Amino acid sequence: MQNYDCVIIGAGAAGLMCAATAGQRGRKVVVLDHANKVGKKILMSGGGRCNFTNYEIEPGNYLSANPHFCKSALSRYTQWDFIALVEKHGLAYHEKTLGQLFCDHKAKDLLNILLAECESAGAEIRTHCDILSIERHPDTGLYTLTTGLGVYQCQSLVVATGGLSIPTMGATGFGYDIAKQFGLKVTRRDAALVPFTFKGPWLALAQSLAGVALAARVTCNGQSFAEALLFTHKGISGPAALQISNYWYPGDSISVDWLPQLKIDEQLARWRSAASKAQPVTLLAEHLPKRFITAWLDHFGLAHLKEKPLADWRNEDIGQVADTLHRWPMQPTGTEGYRTAEVTRGGIDTDGVSSKTFEAKNTPGLYFIGEVLDVTGWLGGYNFQWAWASGYCAGEYV
Known part of the structure; x- marks a missing residue:
């Protein structure tokens, strides 16, 4: 003893x-x-x-x-x-x-x-x-x-x-x-401070963008974090995703603002009023990676806007783009679990x-x-x- x-x-x-x-x-x-x-x-x-x-x-x-x-x-x-x-x-x-x-x-x-x-x-x-x-x-x-x-x-x-x-x-x-x-x-x-996983079209999108990291504001259940978000071959990770996982429960969706420091509808309207003939992907690439912009337009059924000069965009086009960029809804299937969870x-x-x-x-x-x-x-x-x-x-x- x-x-x-x-x-x-x-x-x-x-x-x-x-x-x-x-x-x-x-x-x-x-x-x-x-x-x-x-x-x-x-x-x-x-x-x-x-x-x-x-x-x-x-x-x-x-x-x-x-x-x-x-x-x-x-x-x-x-x-x-x-x-x-x-x-x-x-x-x-x-x-x-x-x-x-x-x-x-x-x-x-x-x-x-x-x-x-x-x-x-x-x-x-x-x-x-x-x-x-x-x-x-x-x-x-x-x-x-x-x-x-x-x-x-x-x-x-x-x-x-x-x-x-x-x-x-x-x-x-x-x-x-x-x-x-x-x-x-x-x-x-529950596993917390943990990456999210996706299935179906969301998983395909994440895999197509794997390795892309962006500054974003992520929101879930009334809590928001503005930090880096990273696409992975399973879903999303990075500080913003880990932080918001503390507030996420199965079945919840999360909302992502990819341009938290910019009102993109106002920027798009300014480009249109300048009668810009440039393709929107080129102009948006000042703020976001081209790879991301292309995949995002395709995912939300907005591919027809890729080749359409901004001078020809309707207010409805601007509204759609701004809404998806500032309030991109994501539906995680789950998380990577305790295997990679920090807490x-x-x-x-x-x-x-x-x-x-x-x-x-x-x-x-x-x-x-x-x-x-x-x-x-x-x-x-x-x-x-x-x-x-x-x-x-x-x-x-x-």
């Missing part, structure tokens, strides 16, 4: 942050992970440079059945607190776009900071450790974990197992199973968890942090900031 004040299941961003924080309080801590190495999601994120936080963090950047749940932790451990931590260790970083902060060199530099913090705090880390069973003793309130590396006992048990995204890196639903074992509810879960939308119902301590309201000594909870951030460092904040706040109490 190995006795600890705190056992943390999951050596990802939230788990390591919690371990370092608890250890610095003098708690005897061990982190257990079934994988062969720690921080896999940290290492692969941001193209290997880890988008570790954002200059602009607000509760509105997160989705949850209880939108107020994240407020406490985000205000108590802010992006500025984490930036101060990485600067203390001399990490070189830069802002890419929209406040997103990345390591200058490699994500391993950031992981090494977390490991150094754990080491200095005396927190131990064990990999290749499968959890076989968890029991809570009703008399003492202690937890007993039977694992592939022996039996552990603790006062505080922290579940930081993450969600279902990217199972090839070891993601499982184990954290949800623990929650259910102890009587907590789990909300609907899981949904999770452990936050109504059963304290927003201050992250302790389960019905089970003393049991804590849940990070992605396993029903808190999902936007693309751009928001989910890592949630991991840091929830891990730190729980670490103050375990």
Whole structure:
């Protein structure tokens, strides 16, 4: 029997942050992970440079059945607190776009900071450790974990197992199973921050444009994002598509504005009034790739306009073109799923968890942090900031 004040299941961003924080309080801590190495999601994120936080963090950047749940932790451990931590260790970083902060060199530099913090705090880390069973003793309130590396006992048990995204890196639903074992509810879960897939004519269009990336504004269920959108051989991807996937449910359509900075009906009218004899594809190519324009006109049955000089266009022609360019409806068949999803939308119902301590309201000594909870951030460092904040706040109490 190995006795600890705190056992943390999951050596990802939230788990390591919690371990370092608890250890610095003098708690005897061990982190257990079934994988062969720690921080896999940290290492692969941001193209290997880890988008570790954002200059602009607000509760509105997160989705949850209880939108107020994240407020406490985000205000108590802010992006500025984490930036101060990485600067203390001399990490070189830069802002890419929209406040997103990345390591200058490699994500391993950031992981090494977390490991150094754990080491200095005396927190131990064990990999290749499968959890076989968890029991809570009703008399003492202690937890007993039977694992592939022996039996552990603790006062505080922290579940930081993450969600279902990217199972090839070891993601499982184990954290949800623990929650259910102890009587907590789990909300609907979906792959999020994930590319969309199409079928039929939409798939044919996407495949014909595969590799084309454009700045666009994408809207779904009242939420919009203006970022790059990329056509793929399966559908659409890119930051705009990933962002809006957080708000999309099967059966929903999305609307795309391919020229969010330009009122194309007014521009087309100006070209027509100038009696332009140029072909519309040539004129529109000032703003959009010719390959895209041709495929778009064909898809919407407007191919007859390709050879028609703008001087001869009717108001109806201008209206049709403007409508499809500013409000292009797309009907995704689905998404690429957890295989490529960056996060899981949904999770452990936050109504059963304290927003201050992250302790389960019905089970003393049991804590849940990070992605396993029903808190999902936007693309751009928001989910890592949630991991840091929830891990730190729980670490103050375990």
